[in-house]
Amino acid sequence: MQVALMIPCYIDLFYPQVGVATLELLEKLNVDVVYPFDQTCCGQPMANSGCFEEGRATEELFIKNFAGFDHIVTPSGSCTHHIRNKFTAAAGSPERRKVSASVYDLVEFLHDVLQVREFPWAKFQHKVALHNSCSAIRGLGLASMSERVHDRKFSKPKSLLEHVPGIQFTNFERVDECCGFGGTFSVTEEAVAAKMGYDKIGFMSESGAEYIVSSDMSCLMHLQGCANRLGKNLKVFHIAEILNGVAL
Amino acid sequence: MSVVDQAQNAVAFMEDKTHEQHLDQLLWMMRTRRDEAASRVPEWEQLRDLASQIKEHTLSNLGHYLEMFESRAEANGVTVHWAQDAHEHNQIVYHILSDRKADSLIKSKSMLTEECDTRQFLENRGIRVTETDLGERIQQLDDQPPSHIVGPSWHKTTQDVAHLFARAYGSDKDKADPVYLGHVMRENTRVLIEEGKAGMTGANFAVAETGAIVTVTNEGNADLSGNVPELRICSVGLEKVIPRNEDLAVFIRLLTRSATGNAITQYTSHFLAPRQNGEMHIILVDNGRSSRLGMEKFWPSLKCIRCAACMNTCPVYRRSGGLSYGSTYMGPIGIIMMPTFDVRRYSELPFSSTLNGSCTNVCPVKINVHEQIYAWREVMEQNGQIQLVKKEAMRAAGEVLSHPRLYRIAASSAEPDMKLLPHFVLYNHFNAWGRHRDVPQPGKETFHDWYKKNRISTAGQEIT
Numbered sequence: 001m002q003v004a005l006m007i008p009c010y011i012d013l014f015y016p017q018v019g020v021a022t023l024e025l026l027e028k029l030n031v032d033v034v035y036p037f038d039q040t041c042c043g044q045p046m047a048n049s050g051c052f053e054e055g056r057a058t059e060e061l062f063i064k065n066f067a068g069f070d071h072i073v074t075p076s077g078s079c080t081h082h083i084r085n086k087f088t089a090a091a092g093s094p095e096r097r098k099v100s101a102s103v104y105d106l107v108e109f110l111h112d113v114l115q116v117r118e119f120p121w122a123k124f125q126h127k128v129a130l131h132n133s134c135s136a137i138r139g140l141g142l143a144s145m146s147e148r149v150h151d152r153k154f155s156k157p158k159s160l161l162e163h164v165p166g167i168q169f170t171n172f173e174r175v176d177e178c179c180g181f182g183g184t185f186s187v188t189e190e191a192v193a194a195k196m197g198y199d200k201i202g203f204m205s206e207s208g209a210e211y212i213v214s215s216d217m218s219c220l221m222h223l224q225g226c227a228n229r230l231g232k233n234l235k236v237f238h239i240a241e242i243l244n245g246v247a248l
Numbered sequence: 249m250s251v252v253d254q255a256q257n258a259v260a261f262m263e264d265k266t267h268e269q270h271l272d273q274l275l276w277m278m279r280t281r282r283d284e285a286a287s288r289v290p291e292w293e294q295l296r297d298l299a300s301q302i303k304e305h306t307l308s309n310l311g312h313y314l315e316m317f318e319s320r321a322e323a324n325g326v327t328v329h330w331a332q333d334a335h336e337h338n339q340i341v342y343h344i345l346s347d348r349k350a351d352s353l354i355k356s357k358s359m360l361t362e363e364c365d366t367r368q369f370l371e372n373r374g375i376r377v378t379e380t381d382l383g384e385r386i387q388q389l390d391d392q393p394p395s396h397i398v399g400p401s402w403h404k405t406t407q408d409v410a411h412l413f414a415r416a417y418g419s420d421k422d423k424a425d426p427v428y429l430g431h432v433m434r435e436n437t438r439v440l441i442e443e444g445k446a447g448m449t450g451a452n453f454a455v456a457e458t459g460a461i462v463t464v465t466n467e468g469n470a471d472l473s474g475n476v477p478e479l480r481i482c483s484v485g486l487e488k489v490i491p492r493n494e495d496l497a498v499f500i501r502l503l504t505r506s507a508t509g510n511a512i513t514q515y516t517s518h519f520l521a522p523r524q525n526g527e528m529h530i531i532l533v534d535n536g537r538s539s540r541l542g543m544e545k546f547w548p549s550l551k552c553i554r555c556a557a558c559m560n561t562c563p564v565y566r567r568s569g570g571l572s573y574g575s576t577y578m579g580p581i582g583i584i585m586m587p588t589f590d591v592r593r594y595s596e597l598p599f600s601s602t603l604n605g606s607c608t609n610v611c612p613v614k615i616n617v618h619e620q621i622y623a624w625r626e627v628m629e630q631n632g633q634i635q636l637v638k639k640e641a642m643r644a645a646g647e648v649l650s651h652p653r654l655y656r657i658a659a660s661s662a663e664p665d666m667k668l669l670p671h672f673v674l675y676n677h678f679n680a681w682g683r684h685r686d687v688p689q690p691g692k693e694t695f696h697d698w699y700k701k702n703r704i705s706t707a708g709q710e711i712t
Contacts, residue, residue, distance in 0.1 A: 009649065012695045013659055014688045019695030023703070035699055038652040046649075050598070050625030050634050051642035057650030086622075138605035138618075147561065147609035149287040174276070178563050182602025187680040188638070189255040189600060191262055192567045194684030196602075199272075225685030 004069035048183035059089035067095040077136030122245040125166035129209035133216035170207035197226035258568035281509025300614035303551035320459030334364035350445035356470040357381035358450025380469035395570030478526035502612035558607035580607035595633035598624035
């Protein structure tokens with residue numbers, strides 16, 4: 001199967017190892033990965049700020065780069081949510097519909113499309129606080145939502161990670177409360193954003209977690225910044241790194 | 249009026265950690281209780297669907313049901329008034345009172361009268377107004393608007409209230425005991441209730457087939473306000489009408505469970521007709537509602553039944569406090585309602601959200617709250633309400649991110665000095681990120697460069 005790999009801008013710049021882990025993991029699973037070279041970003045930073053107009057050319061570039069592929073995979077729930085559900089460029093065009101229908105967050109691609117249930121190369125003998133982003137939970141439906149009390153309980157990220165030998169999950173309070181990143185919110189309302197992050201770190205820390213794992217690096221960028229400032233010894237990993245196998 | 253800066257107001261609220269923590273914990277408890285209450289009702293999601301459908305049906309036939317309500321209420325002996333806006337509403341109230349030489353009014357909590365600033369209007373004209381809801385009375389004594397639509401003074405600790413009552417009533421400022429404080433209030437407010445020449449309530453629902461006003465309270469204060477004086481006034485927003493008593497059953501099951509996790513309140517009261525030898529007036533108030541009904545994207549907020557579940561679950565509201573929104577309605581529902589009143593003054597509110605979507609999930613009438621918050625951001629852009637500095641940063645980001653070559657130049661200049669990157673990745677003009685969090689460091693090389701080095705032989709593509 002051929003897959004176009006989309007690397008979000010902040011992963012390209014700040015967390016290249018997450019891009020590498022995603023690529024290597026897909027290669028291990030015998031996926032033919034193409035990395036379109038002219039890619040930049042999905043346009044979310046602008047649209048998230050209300051600047052839909054300013055984001056449109058970036059969305060159009062994305063469509064141009066990726067419309068030729070039947071599967072687009074990205075290690076980001078929030079980019080997937082934006083591309084699938086929030087694009088405003090080229091509304092109604094077949095190319096736009098194609099990319100929106102073809103994009104997958106890495107977790108849902110592994111879980112639903114490839115249906116991978118084994119990661120024999122990976123192990124992680126640590127206590128982990130699993131953080132699912134709001135885009136992943138309430139935007140893409142990758143896990144059940146705490147507000148929907150009658151829904152069947154499930155978590156696709158967790159059901160993938162459970163196949164990594166040694167991993168232990170901790171239970172922490174307010175498990176799916178927003179961590180406070182929220183895109184540009186994290187700077188336009190930095191004080192509230194940071195307080196939300198501090199509270200989240202507090203709950204995770206109390207639960208005995210050593211690592212925070214998430215399928216969204218943007219949440220982790222925020223949480224790592226909060227943990228460091230609080231002097232908490234909590235480290236973050238993207239789920240791709242764990243599933244690909246990390247050496248500690 | 250100037251633009252409300254919710255973010256800045258939130259900083260002020262959070263400076264005092266006690267209040268931030270108090271509010272966060274109290275409201276999270278409400279959210280938890282809501283979850284427990286909902287889980288005890290197996291048909292919870294069907295009830296939400298039904299409630300949403302009833303509201304949509306009613307709003308689609310609003311004229312029909314309002315006229316039905318009017319004729320049934322009049323048949324019950326009630327005088328029905330129509331007010332186009334806040335000023336007209338206040339004039340009607342004032343004239344009802346002044347024509348009957350009523351110089352004092354006792355009223356129960358009504359967000360509509362907050363919206364109309366009715367208390368101030370009447371006090372300016374020499375009418376003494378006493379709020380009878382405990383929380384609302386606390387806010388009145390403190391000269392503050394409500395900070396929450398269900399618990400107007402929930403941002404205050406019992407110590408705050410003890411100090412306030414000591415100032416207002418001379419009670420013991422060190423006795424922060426809710427029972428004691430309740431008695432202080434009762435002693436001081438009962439007499440005003442008994443003396444009140446007129447009583448006023450809002451409405452949780454107006455039932456078209458019966459012409460009844462329904463209020464849902466715990467303290468019984470709406471009943472005192474409505475029943476003790478011979479003259480009774482009810483102010484009702486147009487969207488509060490529902491077709492039948494049968495429909496009321498759906499909303500009553502959802503309302504209190506969503507609000508506080510209780511199955512029902514102490515009092516669910518139907519005000520049908522004037523008391524013997526008394527008078528009852530109902531004022532049906534538009535104040536922007538009919539024009540909101542015509543807004544393609546934003547009419548669903550008219551479904552709101554004012555349970556405040558969206559506020560209780562909102563992580564931003566819980567840390568910021570309700571007063572930070574500088575508006576009658578606050579939290580997620582406030583963010584989507586307030587711009588319909590004043591698009592400029594509330595132009596920044598849609599940005600006081602992480603778009604996490606929890607509000608939408610708890611809403612008992614299924615308002616797509618977070619999607620509307622996002623949609624409002626676009627409106628603010630189109631109306632030119634977005635701050636120039638933000639707009640400029642986003643324009644620059646859009647320019648770089650839509651041109652691969654520019655993006656690569658910017659990315660490579662990340663080393664060594666990070667001059668360009670924070671501007672468009674983090675919108676970091678004011679080093680806002682770094683105030684409370686460590687700033688992420690760029691990788692040794694970008695993924696793009698790593699890929700060129702390590703995979704290019706197999707990729708076989710043009711290098712940009």
